[in-house]
Amino acid sequence: MSATSQRAELDFHARTREALADDWLKVAIDRTTGTARTKRAAIVGQWPDFAVARERGRQIKDHVVANLGHYLAEFERNATANGAVVHYAATSDEACRIVVDLCRKAGAKSATRSKSMLGEEIGLPHALEAAGISRVETDLAEHIVQLAGERPSHIIWPAMHKTREQISELFKASHAEPHREETPEAMAASARRHLRRRFLAAEVGISGANFLVADTGSVCTVTNEGNAEMTTTPPRVHIVTAGIEKLVPSMGHAAMMLRLLVRSATGAALTQYTTFHTGPKRAGDLDGPEEMHIVLVDNGRTRMLADHALRDMLRCIRCGACMNHCPVFNQIGGHAYGGTYPGPMGAVLTPVFDGLTEKTRDLAHACTLNGRCREVCPVDIPLPTLIKGWRERSWREGLEPRSMRYGLSLFTLAATRPRLYRLSTAMAGRVLRLIGGRRGAIAKLPGLAGAWTLHRDMPAPPPGPTFLEREAARQKREGGR
Template sequence: MSAPAPTPTPDFLQRADGALADRWLKTAIDRTTGTARTKRAAIVGQWPDFAVARERGKAIKDHVVENLGHYLAEFERNARANGAVVHYAETSDEACRIVVDICRKAGAKSVTRSKSMLGEEIGLPHALEDAGIERVETDLAEHIVQLAGERPSHIIWPAMHKTREQISELFRASHADPHREETAEAMAASARRHLRQRFLDADVGISGANFLIADTGSVCTVTNEGNAEMTTTPPRIHIATAGIEKLAPSAAHAAMMLRLLVRSATGAALTQYTTFHTGPKRAGDLDGPDEFHIVLVDNGRTKMLAGEEMREMLRCIRCGACMNHCPVFNQIGGHAYGGTYPGPMGAVLTPIFDGLNEKTRDLAHACTLNGRCREVCPVDIPLPTLLKGWRTASWREGLEPRTMRIGIGLWRWLATHPPLYRLAMGLGSKALHLMGGARGRISSLPLVGGAWTRHREMPAPPSGPTFLQAEAKRQREGAR
C-alpha cells in the first residue's frame, strides 16, 4: 500500500483567505495593534526631537553596516576578554548545530528560552526538540504559543492572534494550578506559577540580543517581564544568539537606539528590564552562569550587505511598528505571511532567506504601497521601495502568472491611448456604480473569482464626475 500524497502547503493567497474568514483573529488584531498605534503616537508626541533622533539612529546603523567587519572584530575581542566564548555561524543549520552541541556537551536535559526572533529564524526550537532537549519558552506570549503548538504571529507580541478568552481556555487545560478569575493579572499569575520551577531546573538558558556592544563585548537584552534575567542567570550556561547586524559601537550608541526601539515597539519610554550581560560569573559574584557563549549568525546578512538593493534592511531593529501600522497586516495577521517575519519587514526579508520564487513573490504584491510603514520606522527604512524592488525582480525573472502578464500588457496598451483609457475608465466606473445599487456597496464582483468581495463589501464609486474630470473642471475654472 503506497503512502498517501503529502498535503500541499497553502500559499500566501490561501493563508490570507483563511485569515480573513477568521472573525476571532480580526478581534485579536484590532485589540493589540490599535492599542500599539495609540501608545506610540502619544509617546512620540511627547518627544519634540524624535525626528532628529530618528536621523541619528539611521546614521548609527548605516555607520555600523559600513564598518561591520571592524565592529565584529572589536566585539569579539572584548567579549572574549570578558570570558565569553564567541562562535560564528554562516547558516541557520550551522547556528543550530553549535547551540545543540553546547547543550549536549553540558548534558542538558532542559533549556529555558527567552524570546528571540533570531532563534525562530534559524529554527532553533525545532532543532532542540529533534535533539531530545526539553525547551521551555519563558516569555508569556511565547509560552502561550508553545502551549498552543503554534508559531509567533508578531515579533513583539507573538500571541497577538489569540484573544483573552482563547488564552484562558488554553491555560485552564495546560496549567496544574490555573487561574480562577478571567483577568489578565490572574492569568499572568497562573503562567508564573507554571514557569517558576522550570526556571530553576534548567541546565541552559538561551537568549537573543537586542544589541551587541562593540567596545565592551556586552550583550544587551530588553524585556518587560524579567524572563530574560531568569533565563540567563540561574542556569549553569547562558547562550546568546544574535544576527551580526545587531552591533552598536558603544553603550551610548545603544542607549540612543533603545530610546527609538522601545517607543516604536511598545509605546513606552523604557522597558522594565534593560540588562547588559558581560561575560560569565566572576569570582565573588553571587549568581550568573559559569559559561557564556555568544553565537553570531550570518544567515544571508553578508549577502544583503554585498548587494545595494536590500542593504538598507540591515538597519532594522525589530520593533514591529511597520506591522502595527500596515493595513494589510491588520486584516490578515502574521501567520498568513508564512515566514518568520510577518508584515512589511517580512515581505522584504522572506524572499532573502527563502529565495524569490512562486511562493514568496506574492508577499511584495500584497503591499498597497501606502507608505505608512516607512513613516513610522524608527530608522527610516524605505520599505515600499524595497518591496517594489522585489516586484521588479519577480517580473524580470518571469515569476508572474501568464494571466497577469497578459493583463498588464493590455492595460499598458490602453494607458498609452488616453482617449480610449478615459472611455474605458468612465464606462467601468458607471458599471460599478450600478452594481452598488441603492446601498452603494458591491457584495459580489464578477471576473475576479470573488476574492475581493468574499469577506467584505466593496464601496461603489460615486455617480458624479471622476477625479480627473473634477480636476480638469477645477483647472478650467481657475484659469478664468
C-alpha cells in the same frame, strides 16, 4: 500535525482567506495593535526631537553596516576578554548545530529560552526538540504559543492572535495548577507557577540580543517580564544567538537606540528590564552563569550587505512598528505571511531567507504601498521601496502568473492610448454605478475583479462627472481666461 505545520501547507492566498474568516483573530489584532498605535503616538508626541533622534538612529546603523567587519572584530575581542566564547555561524543550520553541541557538552536535558526572533528565524526550537533537549519558552506569550503548537504571529507580542478566552482554555488544559479566576492576573500567576520550577532546573539558558555593544563586548536584552534574567542567570551555561547586524559601537549608541526601540515597540519610555550581560560569572559574583557563549549568525545578512537594493533592511531593530501600522497586517495577522517575520518587514526578509519563489513572491503584493510603515520606522527604512524591488525582481524572473502578465499588458495598452483610456474608464464608471445602485456600494464584482469584494464591499463611484472630466473642464476654464 501542529497548527503551524498545517498552515504552512497552505499557500499565501489560502492562509489569507483562513485569517479573514477568523472573527476571533480580528478581535485579538484590534485589541493589541490599536493600543500599540495609540501609545506610540502619545510617547513620540512627547519627544520634540524625535525626528532628530530618528535620523541619528539611521546614521548609527548605516555606519555599523558600512564598517561591519571592524565592529565584529572589536566585539569579539572585548567579549573574549570578558570570558565569553564567540562562535560564528554562516547559516541557520550551522547556528543550530553550534547551540545543540553546546547543550550536549553541558549535559543539558532541558534548556530555557527567552524570546528571540533570531532563534525562530534559524529554527532553533525544532533543532532542540530533534536533539532530545526539552525546550522551555519563558516569555509569557511564547509560552502560550508553545502550548498551542504554533509559531509567533508578531515579533513583540508573539501570541497577539490569541484572545484572553483562548489563553484561559490553553492554561486549564496544560498547567498542573491552573487559574480559578478568569482574570489576567490569575492566568499570569498560573504561568508563573508552571515556569518557575523549569527556570531553576534547566542546565542551559538561551537568549537573543537586542544590541551587541562593540566597545565593551556586552550583550543587551530588553524584556517586560524579567524572564530573560531568569533564563540567563540561574543556568550554568548561557548561550546567546544574535544576528551580526545587532552591533552598535558603544554604550552611548546603545542608549540612543534603546530610546528609539522601546518607544516604537511598546509606546513606553523604558522597559521594565534592560540588562547588559558582560561575560560569565566572575570571582566574587553571587550569581550568573559559569560559561557564556555568543553565536553570531549571518544567515543571508552579508548577501543583503552586498545587495544595495536590500542593504537598508539591515538597519532594522525589530521594533514591530511597521506591522502595527500596516492596514494589511491588521486584517490578516502574522501567520498569513507564512515566515518568521510578518508584515512589511516580512515581505522584505522572507524572500531573503527562503529565496524568491512562487510561494514568497506573493508577500510583496500583500502591500498597498501606502507608506505608513516607513513613516513610523524608527530608523527610516524605505520599506515600500524595498517591497517594490521584490515585485520588480519577481517580474524579471518570470514568477508572475500569466493572468498578471496579461492583465498588465491590457492595462498598458489602454494607459498608453489616452482616448482609449478615457473611453474605458468612462464606461467602467457607468457600469459600476449601475451595479452599486441605490446602496452606493458594490457587494460583488464579476470575474477576476470579484477578489476585491470577497470580504468587503467596494464603494460605487459617486454620481456626477469623473475626475478626468472635472480636470478637463478646469483646464478649459483657465485656458479661456
